[in-house]
Amino acid sequence: MNHAEELSQDTRAILGLQLPTDPRWVNLAEISLGEILTDHAYCEQKAAVSCISLIQLNSEKEKLVAELAPVVTEEWGHFRLVLAELKKRGLPLGRQRKDQYVNSLLQFQQKGGAADGRLLDQLLTMALIEARSCERFKRLSEGLNDDYLRQFYRRFMESEAGHYTLFIELAETYLDKEKVRRRWKEWLAFEADVMQRLELRGDRMH
Numbered sequence: 001m002n003h004a005e006e007l008s009q010d011t012r013a014i015l016g017l018q019l020p021t022d023p024r025w026v027n028l029a030e031i032s033l034g035e036i037l038t039d040h041a042y043c044e045q046k047a048a049v050s051c052i053s054l055i056q057l058n059s060e061k062e063k064l065v066a067e068l069a070p071v072v073t074e075e076w077g078h079f080r081l082v083l084a085e086l087k088k089r090g091l092p093l094g095r096q097r098k099d100q101y102v103n104s105l106l107q108f109q110q111k112g113g114a115a116d117g118r119l120l121d122q123l124l125t126m127a128l129i130e131a132r133s134c135e136r137f138k139r140l141s142e143g144l145n146d147d148y149l150r151q152f153y154r155r156f157m158e159s160e161a162g163h164y165t166l167f168i169e170l171a172e173t174y175l176d177k178e179k180v181r182r183r184w185k186e187w188l189a190f191e192a193d194v195m196q197r198l199e200l201r202g203d204r205m206h
Helices: 003-007 011-015 024-031 033-057 062-088 100-106 115-143 147-174 177-197
Strands: none
Touching: 024 033, 024 115, 033 062, 033 115, 062 147, 100 115, 100 177, 115 147, 115 177, 147 177
């Protein structure tokens, strides 16, 4: 089964997210399309940079390096696609804005202790961001009035689904699988709480 077929099923079951996006978000996003595209562009840029950072910090882990190197290329390619879409619409890239969602997740990461624990949280943070991005892209691919943009975001949705599973697989490659599963459940519960607390805004991807 490919990612597109998987995502035609219940998104929460596939991604494990405990709290779905409020359906009103798509309507707000459509009103603030320029802001959404700008925020999306920076999200893709930050995803590429985060993968580069993981490679730099874990250069001895051959599988991690080999698997994340093409993701860097893909995420940067996504940044360029969104940049081109902004240009086509006569919109500037604009300035990067504070990402309250990601900053909230970073607060939950292990800061001290063993290196393995820090790596686990870094990988699970990336997996969670990709999962939520995939869910948001699915919302846009189904709820926008613009046919072109619905297809535009469906392509992103399918790509992010693969990235989400990759980070989980990498965590299970280098750490105890049971520990990964336990920590993933904690991350899912924390992320649901973050989503509950954040203001519903149509000018942010997360």
